[in-house]
Amino acid sequence: MDSGSPGDAPAIELRGVSKVFRTPSGGAHPAVRDLDLAVGPSEFVAVVGPTGCGKSTVLTLVSGLDEPTEGDVLIGGEPVTGIRPEVGFVFQQDAVFPWRTVLSNVMAGPRFRGVPKARARERARDWLARVGLTAFEDRYPHQLSGGQRKRVALAQTFVGDPRILLMDEPFSALDVQTRALMSDELLELWGGSAASVVFVTHDLEEAISLADRVVVMTAGPATVKKIFPVGLPRPRKVEAVRLEARFVEIHREIWTSLGEEVRITRERGTHAA
Numbered sequence: 574m575d576s577g578s579p580g581d582a583p584a585i586e587l588r589g590v591s592k593v594f595r596t597p598s599g600g601a602h603p604a605v606r607d608l609d610l611a612v613g614p615s616e617f618v619a620v621v622g623p624t625g626c627g628k629s630t631v632l633t634l635v636s637g638l639d640e641p642t643e644g645d646v647l648i649g650g651e652p653v654t655g656i657r658p659e660v661g662f663v664f665q666q667d668a669v670f671p672w673r674t675v676l677s678n679v680m681a682g683p684r685f686r687g688v689p690k691a692r693a694r695e696r697a698r699d700w701l702a703r704v705g706l707t708a709f710e711d712r713y714p715h716q717l718s719g720g721q722r723k724r725v726a727l728a729q730t731f732v733g734d735p736r737i738l739l740m741d742e743p744f745s746a747l748d749v750q751t752r753a754l755m756s757d758e759l760l761e762l763w764g765g766s767a768a769s770v771v772f773v774t775h776d777l778e779e780a781i782s783l784a785d786r787v788v789v790m791t792a793g794p795a796t797v798k799k800i801f802p803v804g805l806p807r808p809r810k811v812e813a814v815r816l817e818a819r820f821v822e823i824h825r826e827i828w829t830s831l832g833e834e835v836r837i838t839r840e841r842g843t844h845a846a
């Protein structure tokens with residue numbers, strides 16, 4: 574199978590990446606420090622770390638929306654110099670146009686990229702069927718539940734046939750049951766695509782149930798503390814996989830590592846007060 578990358582380049586690679594933000598008072602805030610990470614073709618990587626450590630910043634750098642202060646960000650072996658069409662995003666907030674119907678929302682990306690209307694409609698309908706929203710194509714976003722809006726967001730993303738999928742706590746606003754359903758749907762959609770995924774979450778259970786590898790970040794500035802291969806078979810159903818002995822074992826192992834960083838972050842918060 575061709576990864577779509579020249580040679581054997583990873584789908585995503587960060588090499589010695591640092592990001593320092595300027596603060597309004599003219600100071601420097603290091604958000605990411607000397608971070609190395611490689612994500613393989615069709616690999617699903619989850620990133621966990623204490624709050625504010627720099628996870629979203631890492632995604633922003635991969636997306637091309639911002640540049641590192643130092644180091645290199647590569648997609649398919651090529652330096653990232655801006656937003657690329659093969660990169661899809663799903664964030665916590667829905668990126669839907671409230672004044673457009675569900676169908677029109679899903680067609681918007683392909684239309685923007687120059688796909689003729691009839692073809693864009695056909696592709697949008699195909700993806701709406703895959704996420705179970707065929708009967709809702711004429712509705713407006715405010716007429717949908719949170720889970721249905723998330724399905725629209727997934728259809729919107731997958732209709733662009735992304736090679737890279739960047740997800741920043743996409744399901745965190747959903748209730749527990751809807752979240753599990755959406756996770757299963759994501760795994761199914763991803764399984765039928767060749768996308769490499771970077772999924773940022775606060776929820777270690779979510780990370781383990783979805784990913785091939787879980788990356789633990791240090792307390793800020795973020796760097797990779799340790800990477801854990803999950804080693805659970807696929808296809809997975811997130812509710813079922815959580816009951817497996819391997820899940821409990823890897824959860825304990827990762828939590829030992831992550832818990833330390835969470836504690837460091839909390840202690841800093843206390844002392845900074």
Ligand SMILES: Nc1ncnc2c1ncn2[C@@H]1O[C@H](COP(=O)(O)OP(=O)(O)OP(=O)(O)O)[C@@H](O)[C@H]1O
Binds near residue numbers: 603624629631
């Ligand atoms: N544009 C910016 N300018 C200045 N500082 C920023 C900017 N964006 C983020 N930061 C700071 O960089 C650090 C990392 O932020 P980031 O959003 O990447 O963390 P995170 O791990 O995703 O947080 P959370 O888990 O709470 O969502 C934080 O201290 C944040 O305040």
